[in-house]
Amino acid sequence: MVANLKDxxxxxxxxxxxxxxxxxxxxxxxxxxxxxxxxADYITASREAVPALDLKQLATKARVSSATVTxxxxxxxxxxxxxxxxxxxxxxxxxxxxxxxxxxxxxxxSRVSKVFAAYIQSxxxxxxxxxxxxxxxxxxxxxxxxxxxxxxxxxxxxxxVVASHRLALLGVPCQAHTDPYEQTIAAALLTGxxxxxxISHSGTSRITVDAIRLARKQGAFTVAITNHANSPLARVAxxxxxxxxxxxxxxxxxxxxxxxxxxxxxxxxxxxxxxxxKRFTMLAxxxxxxxxxxxxxxxxxxx
Numbered sequence: 001m002v003a004n005l006k007d008x009x010x011x012x013x014x015x016x017x018x019x020x021x022x023x024x025x026x027x028x029x030x031x032x033x034x035x036x037x038x039x040a041d042y043i044t045a046s047r048e049a050v051p052a053l054d055l056k057q058l059a060t061k062a063r064v065s066s067a068t069v070t071x072x073x074x075x076x077x078x079x080x081x082x083x084x085x086x087x088x089x090x091x092x093x094x095x096x097x098x099x100x101x102x103x104x105x106x107x108x109x110s111r112v113s114k115v116f117a118a119y120i121q122s123x124x125x126x127x128x129x130x131x132x133x134x135x136x137x138x139x140x141x142x143x144x145x146x147x148x149x150x151x152x153x154x155x156x157x158x159x160x161v162v163a164s165h166r167l168a169l170l171g172v173p174c175q176a177h178t179d180p181y182e183q184t185i186a187a188a189l190l191t192g193x194x195x196x197x198x199i200s201h202s203g204t205s206r207i208t209v210d211a212i213r214l215a216r217k218q219g220a221f222t223v224a225i226t227n228h229a230n231s232p233l234a235r236v237a238x239x240x241x242x243x244x245x246x247x248x249x250x251x252x253x254x255x256x257x258x259x260x261x262x263x264x265x266x267x268x269x270x271x272x273x274x275x276x277x278k279r280f281t282m283l284a285x286x287x288x289x290x291x292x293x294x295x296x297x298x299x300x301x302x303x
Contacts, residue, residue, distance in 0.1 A: 020091045021084065022047075023125055023244055024076040024229075031230030036072045039064050043088075051089035055081045077229075119259050125244035126260040130267070134239055138195075139271040141221050142167065146193035148174040149186050149220075151211045156199040159261045163197065166269040170276060171283050183211040192219035200224075201243070201257040203231020212236050225261055 042062035059066045078084040152160035157178030164176035196215035198208045203226035213236040216222040224237035234240040243260035
């Protein structure tokens, strides 16, 4: 099972990173109106029927208005219902990686396989959401920045620390801020020469949202790393980098989100490193030498 999942991951990553209808619906779902959620639920439950329906038929089947269908398509990122319908058909003929929910009757091997499946699915879906132009723009801005500040609390706070360590290895002046009081101070000190990155799976952490809002007010270029496209964090940031996971079916959402977040951070790390190869090689050699000296084992005393 895991081998097949790896093969699918390899095949999907090599394709054009266009987010499917299902991914777009999932990433926008929390911000939809009640009637749009009703439409989204119908579309999700009737994937095979949707491509054959016209706008009025879909509205009738979902028991919503035609205007709701049009607004819904635009909300999740399509220019028109026609574009949405084409994407729905393309998604239907593709071979999706089916996520399996956990069940009390599962044996240990099944549980382990499903954990791997959840992580692999999260990476496949996150890859489909990644905008390479946005990633490149962010790398260029970080490369030019006077200061990079990364904000997060809880498990996202630990990811903020990881991100700051990655960028520091490249010689980028970068600090992680995980304390609410510290976040406010750090955000207030940023300028138009700086970059502020906020990490929150839900995108609703008020502490991080307020820090990014303040950083943007001070002129910094702000970035949200979140699972939800229309979350408060995504709305206040200049740019969003989205992760994707089936949080409704997996109760280890925080763990799965860390895998996707770390992958995005490493993609950013590699992209920035490519712009400073000579400096990176020099710093990496120096740091590795120092760490080897500090972490080497002392000789054991002779008895």
